[in-house]
Amino acid sequence: MLANVTFSEKEISLIRNIMKDNVGIDLSDFKIPFISRRINARMQLKGVREGSEYARLLDEDPLEPLNLYNSLSINVTKCFRDPNVWETFRANILPSMIQKIGVNETIRVWSAGCATGQEPYSLAIMLNEAIGAKKIHFKITSTDMNRVSISIAETGKYDPKSLSNIPTELFPKYFQKLDDELYQVRDVIKQNVDFIVGDVSSVDIDSMDLIMCRNLLIYYSRDAQELLFKKFHKSLKQDGHLILGMDESMLGTIGTSLFLPLYPRERIYTKAKEDLS
Ligand SMILES: C[S@@+](CC[C@H](N)C(=O)[O-])C[C@H]1O[C@@H](n2cnc3c(N)ncnc32)[C@H](O)[C@@H]1O
CATH class of the missing domain: 3.40.50.150 (Vaccinia Virus protein VP39)
Structure with a gap:
């Protein structure tokens, strides 16, 4: 298990820009702590240790932007919840x-x-x-x-x-x-x-x-x-x-x-x- 990474504003903005420029997905509406948790989860899965390294992966691996986007969709639910x-x-x-x-x-x-x-x-x-x-x-x-x-x-x-x-x-x-x-x-x-x-x-x-x-x-x-x-x-x-x-x-x-x-x-x-x- 890798340690959780805290991202700088610059890294978050780099990741948002890559998502927007490469695949047209706008992450700016999401809360930053939520995005950070999801990026950390993706980094754990990919064995990536640093924000800049993850940004590179996002830029170079054509599947990763969609994986990150899908990880923002938390689909926990059940019938007559609450x-x-x-x-x-x-x-x-x-x-x-x-x-x-x-x-x-x-x-x-x-x-x-x-x-x-x-x-x-x-x-x-x-x-x-x-x-x-x-x-x-x-x-x-x-x-x-x-x-x-x-x-x-x-x-x-x-x-x-x-x-x-x-x-x-x-x-x-x-x-x-x-x-x-x-x-x-x-x-x-x-x-x-x-x-x-x-x-x-x-x-x-x-x-x-x-x-x-x-x-x-x-x-x-x-x-x-x-x-x-x-x-x-x-x-x-x-x-x-x-x-x-x-x-x-x-x-x-x-x-x-x-x-x-x-x-x-x-x-x-x-x-x-x-x-x-
Ligand atoms: C936690 S689930 C809630 C399901 C159900 N409403 C409930 O309360 O049990 C949140 C859902 O919202 C969807 N979602 C999040 N942002 C969305 C957006 N911008 N447009 C459409 N669906 C979105 C996610 O994909 C996820 O399936």
């Missing part, structure tokens, strides 16, 4: 969301940074249960920058560990057992969930009733977060909702003027009326 957030949403937000939607209309949701898909499928199960026999539709657009995660999401195949929060009584209704280690989301749910590879900042999306962007913003600088809050504000309908991750909040950001906290502990917000964009 159950209290889901329960608060189900009990307090979902009923009025359904009540407001007209017959044959569609509830539209964006799962931004959906990783391998457990979040949008959880949402689809919850919506399907709450809508029941009512003549209402829903569509969940799920996006992530990581192509590999999206292809896993599209298969809808998961191991039992990532499904452990699914209520037992709902399991057979929504999952088909393939073998002891693998279950697949049934079509009744899959047909309402679309997956797209794309950066959260550039996906073109609007008129959403709900945006879930959980455990993505923590990796980004304050400036990048503020741009994303503006984008989310624009992408939501007037009375739409935003749900962030438990370690994310609006405090001290432009977000506080764009969103009102409904359930601050669960990071559930509603869009504020004025449009500052």
